[in-house]
Amino acid sequence: MQKFDAIRPFYDSEINEAIKKVVDHPMMKALMNFAFPDVDDEVWKEQLKKTHSIRDFQCNFIYKALMQVLEKTSEGLTTSGFEKLEKNTPYLFISNHRDIILDTSLLNACLFDHGLTMTASAIGDNLVKKSFLYTLSKLNRNFLVQRGLPPRELLQSSKLMSEYIGQLLLRENRSVWIAQREGRTKDGNDATHQGVLKMLGMGSDEANLMDYFKKVKIVPVSISYEYDPTDALKMPQLMAEANNEIYIKEKNEDFMTLLSGIMGQKKRIHIHVGDVLDTEIDAIKAEFDNSNKQIQALAQVIDDSILNTYKLWPTNYIAYDILNNTDKYAHLYTEKEKSLFERRLEIRIDENNPVEMQGFLAMYANPVVNKSKYENAV
Numbered sequence: 001m002q003k004f005d006a007i008r009p010f011y012d013s014e015i016n017e018a019i020k021k022v023v024d025h026p027m028m029k030a031l032m033n034f035a036f037p038d039v040d041d042e043v044w045k046e047q048l049k050k051t052h053s054i055r056d057f058q059c060n061f062i063y064k065a066l067m068q069v070l071e072k073t074s075e076g077l078t079t080s081g082f083e084k085l086e087k088n089t090p091y092l093f094i095s096n097h098r099d100i101i102l103d104t105s106l107l108n109a110c111l112f113d114h115g116l117t118m119t120a121s122a123i124g125d126n127l128v129k130k131s132f133l134y135t136l137s138k139l140n141r142n143f144l145v146q147r148g149l150p151p152r153e154l155l156q157s158s159k160l161m162s163e164y165i166g167q168l169l170l171r172e173n174r175s176v177w178i179a180q181r182e183g184r185t186k187d188g189n190d191a192t193h194q195g196v197l198k199m200l201g202m203g204s205d206e207a208n209l210m211d212y213f214k215k216v217k218i219v220p221v222s223i224s225y226e227y228d229p230t231d232a233l234k235m236p237q238l239m240a241e242a243n244n245e246i247y248i249k250e251k252n253e254d255f256m257t258l259l260s261g262i263m264g265q266k267k268r269i270h271i272h273v274g275d276v277l278d279t280e281i282d283a284i285k286a287e288f289d290n291s292n293k294q295i296q297a298l299a300q301v302i303d304d305s306i307l308n309t310y311k312l313w314p315t316n317y318i319a320y321d322i323l324n325n326t327d328k329y330a331h332l333y334t335e336k337e338k339s340l341f342e343r344r345l346e347i348r349i350d351e352n353n354p355v356e357m358q359g360f361l362a363m364y365a366n367p368v369v370n371k372s373k374y375e376n377a378v
Helices: 012-022 026-035 041-049 054-073 102-113 131-139 151-170 194-201 209-215 232-242 253-263 279-287 291-309 314-324 335-348 354-377
Strands: 074-080 092-095 119-124 142-145 175-179 218-225 267-273
Touching: 012 041, 012 054, 012 131, 026 041, 026 054, 026 131, 041 054, 054 074, 054 102, 054 253, 074 102, 092 102, 102 119, 102 175, 102 218, 102 267, 131 142, 142 151, 151 175, 151 194, 175 194, 194 209, 194 291, 209 279, 209 291, 218 291, 279 291, 291 354, 314 335, 314 354, 335 354
Parallel strands: 074 267, 092 175, 092 218, 119 142, 119 175
Antiparallel strands: 218 267
16 A cells, blocks of 8 residues: 555546546536536536546536536635746645635635646545545545544654645645644634644654745635635534533534535635745744744744735624624725625524624624734734
8 A cells, every 4th residue: 555545635547437436426416417507417427437637627527616606606706916826836825714615626726717736635534424525525636634533643644644745745746735723713713723834844854844844835825705604503613612511513514514615605705825935934944943933933924924915804894893882894894784794693693692692793803803913013
């Protein structure tokens, strides 16, 4: 067995056989009928059976499905920063994390539109328990993050994953997407977990970790949705945490969240890719000789980039004003936008539950707080 077989996506040589195994699966039919609403089943089946590479699968099928998602569930996707990236160059995209599937899928669609190298993307193995989803993830160039392991195995798994990421970036000329933290942000506070950076650093053979991070070309990414399609679904976990309870997921919860994220209404979406971290890493290396302090400083630099370039929407300002009983940001939204947001609150939240109400509003308001902190510090 090859070293990375347990976590890697399919090789192109395995694609056709994998597709043939799932071409008649009802979930494949649902996906393709969604992507190609006016096309006869036999037509897309024939096309699928002629597919022999991940790139062809992504460009001819996943991209089309994604365009339908944007058309049906959003008011459009805008981008900034992509023009600074170079063609045929792999980058390590470290992104805030709001939606299980869409964050990385939309980034890849933008990279494709700009003629840039698409990513291999990390996905938790808890999300691909169903065999069809496991196959689909490997067809879509996802590699597995193994969750819920005992400490010793977790260490080995982290090392394997970091080596694989290094292999993709430095030997296979493949960009990589990874979230800045394990799991999606539930409270609107985007912060880079140092553990993610430590894991990435395990694959380094450089004497100084910062030299490795410079070599892999880290690009911070901020993605923001005007409406979070899974906002209400995040409430039970926030409620449990507020009550100091351990949160236990329902059996199909991850799958339902995944579907809601794709099919729920998002209104406008914006993705910004930051500058490659270069002089910032030099400065960290010059200032600190302790690797823990370096990691801490690097996490801060990534956070600064993400928070500073995060696109705030009327929903964020409305939530801030409602939560703080103020009209500080009233000039940034209309009465109509406010009443639509209040209507969403009524439908999705028990307004008689103050903890739930607070959690829901804070999820939208916290990006405003975080961005203003950053702006005030400059």
